[in-house]
Amino acid sequence: MGTLLRLIAMRLGLGLITLLIVSILIFFAVELLPGDLAEAVLGQGATDETVAAMREQLGLDRPAPIRYFEWLGGAVTGDFGQSLVTGERVSSAISQRFANTLFLASYAAIIAVPLAIVLGVIVALLRNTVFDRVANVLTLTSISSPEFFLGYILILFLSVRWQVFPSNASLSGGMNLDDLLYRTFLPALTLVLVVTAHMMRMTRAAIINLLASPYIEMARLKGVPPWKRIVHHALPNAWAPIINVVALNLAYLVTGVVLVEVVFVYPGIGQLLVDAVAKRDFPIVQACCLIFAATFILLNLAADVGSILTNPRLRHPK
CATH class of the missing domain: 1.10.3720.10 (MetI-like)
Incomplete structure (x- = not known):
């Protein structure tokens, strides 16, 4: 029974590590997309001031690793942030x-x-x-x-x-x-x-x-x-x-x-x-x-x- 539990725990640990790696790939794949997210949300007619305000609102003015850990912490608790289109909780x-x-x-x-x-x-x-x-x-x-x-x-x-x-x-x-x-x-x-x-x-x-x-x-x-x-x-x-x-x-x-x-x-x-x-x-x-x-x-x-x-x-x- 102990061997079985160890095997299951090992599989569970590998699954969590895999999920952590996948979360990193998902977050930074979005970060690497061309264009500015704030400009994409506001449209081509946005001014520099509104773009800067939107970047601050979305947290884009902070380093990506910090935003990743904040996003991961929220995801663990079921909080994925807000929709950029509707403003509804994700x-x-x-x-x-x-x-x-x-x-x-x-x-x-x-x-x-x-x-x-x-x-x-x-x-x-x-x-x-x-x-x-x-x-x-x-x-x-x-x-x-x-x-x-x-x-x-x-x-x-x-x-x-x-x-x-x-x-x-x-x-x-x-x-x-x-x-x-x-x-x-x-x-x-x-x-x-x-x-x-x-x-x-x-x-x-x-x-x-x-x-x-x-x-x-x-x-x-x-x-x-x-x-x-x-x-x-x-x-x-x-x-x-x-x-x-x-x-x-x-x-x-x-x-x-x-x-x-x-x-x-x-x-x-x-x-x-x-x-x-x-x-x-x-x-x-x-x-x-x-x-x-x-x-x-x-x-x-x-x-x-x-x-x-x-x-x-x-x-x-x-």
């Missing part, structure tokens, strides 16, 4: 948008994860058959297609031609769960098509790799049915790589939804990030990037911990 502007993104990611994950694992087991069971070849072609096509392309294809057929689902996933107050699931089905389906293919192929590969093991061969010689060999013998030992790929795809569902939210005009944090970049609202850009990085690192940490818990060789390294 945390207030992001909170509802991030909740919407988490809802969309959870919606897609609830469909994609069990579907991918079940399909992976079936394809492994029927490997080298016509079903396996067709599944491989379809999954490769899905993985190779950009998210926005899949989104537009779904809009063309399910919204424009057949008019089954709305092409615009905008939300409004007072919507019940059924309306919410209905209006967000197309963006969720787009994410499902992308991540299911990857998870299914990794599940298939992990199980087929284990089917060549001696204990699986012994079960086959004893007359154990193929489905039982996979479900009861191969699948439990394949959980470590499956958990890894599932966690990484869950991270993608949260951090990679920018294009999908833009295509379907979904009010999530990805759409907010695009709008903030267009308006040069850098406090929101920095906050969104840091939240994306923290989410990705956290889910990678969850993948590492899941692998450790499901693999005795990682829990008891020699």
Whole structure:
């Protein structure tokens, strides 16, 4: 138990160091952008006096390292400053948008994860058959297609031609769960098509790799049915790589939804990030990037911990 806690603590420490490095890159990448932020906010008609006053208001007259540590201290407490466009607190502007993104990611994950694992087991069971070849072609096509392309294809057929689902996933107050699931089905389906293919192929590969093991061969010689060999013998030992790929795809569902939210005009944090970049609202850009990085690192940490818990060789390294 002590070894396990040490491994988890080590992974957590590495995650915090990675997040610190990412925060430095995010802050100073904005600092290195061409042009003066105060002039960008005020416009070309600003005078030298107003620019100087705006630089003082934004704290740009102080050294960048000092401003970085002040920004990092505020970010740790959830205070990312104020929006340059609306004057609203960044945390207030992001909170509802991030909740919407988490809802969309959870919606897609609830469909994609069990579907991918079940399909992976079936394809492994029927490997080298016509079903396996067709599944491989379809999954490769899905993985190779950009998210926005899949989104537009779904809009063309399910919204424009057949008019089954709305092409615009905008939300409004007072919507019940059924309306919410209905209006967000197309963006969720787009994410499902992308991540299911990857998870299914990794599940298939992990199980087929284990089917060549001696204990699986012994079960086959004893007359154990193929489905039982996979479900009861191969699948439990394949959980470590499956958990890894599932966690990484869950991270993608949260951090990679920018294009999908833009295509379907979904009010999530990805759409907010695009709008903030267009308006040069850098406090929101920095906050969104840091939240994306923290989410990705956290889910990678969850993948590492899941692998450790499901693999005795990682829990008891020699």
